Amino acid sequence: MTSTAALEPAAREALVAYLLPWADDELILGHRDSEWTGFAPMLEEDLAFSSIAQDEIGHAALIYAIVAELTDGNPDHLALRRPADAYRHAEVVEKSNGDWAYTIARHYLYDQADAVRLEVLSASTYPPLAGIARKMAREEHYHRLHGEMWWERLATGSSESRGRLIDAARALAPLFGTLFGDTDGQEILLAEKILPASPASLYLAWRDQARPLLVALDPTLGRLLDGAAEPGRARPVSADFQALHAEMTMVSASGLGERW
Amino acid sequence: MPDLYEVFQRKSVTDPMVHAGSVEAADPRMALILAKETFFRREHPAGIWVARRDDLHPLAETDVLEPGSDKSYRAIEAYTGIAKKRQEVEERLR
Numbered sequence: 001m002t003s004t005a006a007l008e009p010a011a012r013e014a015l016v017a018y019l020l021p022w023a024d025d026e027l028i029l030g031h032r033d034s035e036w037t038g039f040a041p042m043l044e045e046d047l048a049f050s051s052i053a054q055d056e057i058g059h060a061a062l063i064y065a066i067v068a069e070l071t072d073g074n075p076d077h078l079a080l081r082r083p084a085d086a087y088r089h090a091e092v093v094e095k096s097n098g099d100w101a102y103t104i105a106r107h108y109l110y111d112q113a114d115a116v117r118l119e120v121l122s123a124s125t126y127p128p129l130a131g132i133a134r135k136m137a138r139e140e141h142y143h144r145l146h147g148e149m150w151w152e153r154l155a156t157g158s159s160e161s162r163g164r165l166i167d168a169a170r171a172l173a174p175l176f177g178t179l180f181g182d183t184d185g186q187e188i189l190l191a192e193k194i195l196p197a198s199p200a201s202l203y204l205a206w207r208d209q210a211r212p213l214l215v216a217l218d219p220t221l222g223r224l225l226d227g228a229a230e231p232g233r234a235r236p237v238s239a240d241f242q243a244l245h246a247e248m249t250m251v252s253a254s255g256l257g258e259r260w
Numbered sequence: 261m262p263d264l265y266e267v268f269q270r271k272s273v274t275d276p277m278v279h280a281g282s283v284e285a286a287d288p289r290m291a292l293i294l295a296k297e298t299f300f301r302r303e304h305p306a307g308i309w310v311a312r313r314d315d316l317h318p319l320a321e322t323d324v325l326e327p328g329s330d331k332s333y334r335a336i337e338a339y340t341g342i343a344k345k346r347q348e349v350e351e352r353l354r
Contacts, residue, residue: 043298044283044284044285044297045294047294047301048294048296051297051301142296146293149289149290149293153286
């Protein structure tokens with residue numbers, strides 16, 4: 001067990017470098033999901049998907065809270081007061097929603113990545129991290145059931161829904177490697193079992209789950225997963241993200257205050 | 261095409277199932293998944309069921325459900341105080 005006070009500065013820094021991109025992933029995906037509020041295919045789904053979006057933003061808040069403690073910062077500022085080029089989310093979560101098939105395929109594949117990560121992090125020697133991982137895993141179970149249901153429905157519904165799902169999977173699969181890139185100083189975290197497994201090994205575990213899903217849709221999709229995990233999080237701000245960032249930070253930047 | 265599903269819930273495993281509402285869904289699995297967030301975002305029931313509305317069979321002749329002649333003798337209320345009455349009779353006969 002490692003208490004926050006006992007963390008060496010280098011371990012602190014490494015932990016922040018690992019956690020911040022993950023928090024950004026959860027926040028940006030949650031924000032994209034929330035864009036379906038009012039527009040989902042049916043009322044019941046509108047409620048379900050809006051709730052899932054809130055869960056993801058809630059998960060981001062849990063991670064930002066740890067980062068804030070480690071850096072003596074403020075979780076709200078971390079989430080909403082950084083310039084667009086300071087975010088470190090993976091490209092896959094910032095992409096525009098596209099159609100429903102793209103949204104579902106992204107979320108379901110991401111949920112599986114999250115499940116792999118949360119299972120490992122639940123065994124972290126850093127108690128705050130193990131604690132939030134277990135909390136998040138409980139909600140993620142529902143997300144996976146929801147994703148599996150929609151994936152199955154789109155895959156078997158009609159030739160159009162299946163075709164759209166295949167197109168989405170083809171576009172998305174190659175982007176998932178950057179979710180599992182190495183982060184600065186991660187060897188310190190691995191040595192102390194604050195991270196019980198390397199991101200690269202999580203990527204392999206995720207691929208084992210994703211591959212059968214993709215191959216069942218279309219055998220040629222399997223080879224899209226042959227690439228390695230890669231860093232790739234630092235990149236120029238895209239027009240898509242610029243627009244998302246402007247909307248997401250609008251209220252916080254309006255000077256109306258942080259408390260409602 | 262979606263069907264209507266009726267949703268039932270119970271607070272604990274020993275409570276009876278109670279109707280919660282209905283959802284539109286393509287199959288029972290979808291109905292269950294969507295019912296969870298449609299009705300139970302704030303409540304946390306011990307279990308939920310869904311049934312396709314078309315699989316439920318309402319009795320059309322609701323008039324037979326109404327009472328005809330006096331059937332109060334079938335109601336529990338008609339038998340309140342029986343123990344006391346019986347005791348009085350026993351004492352009188354002693």
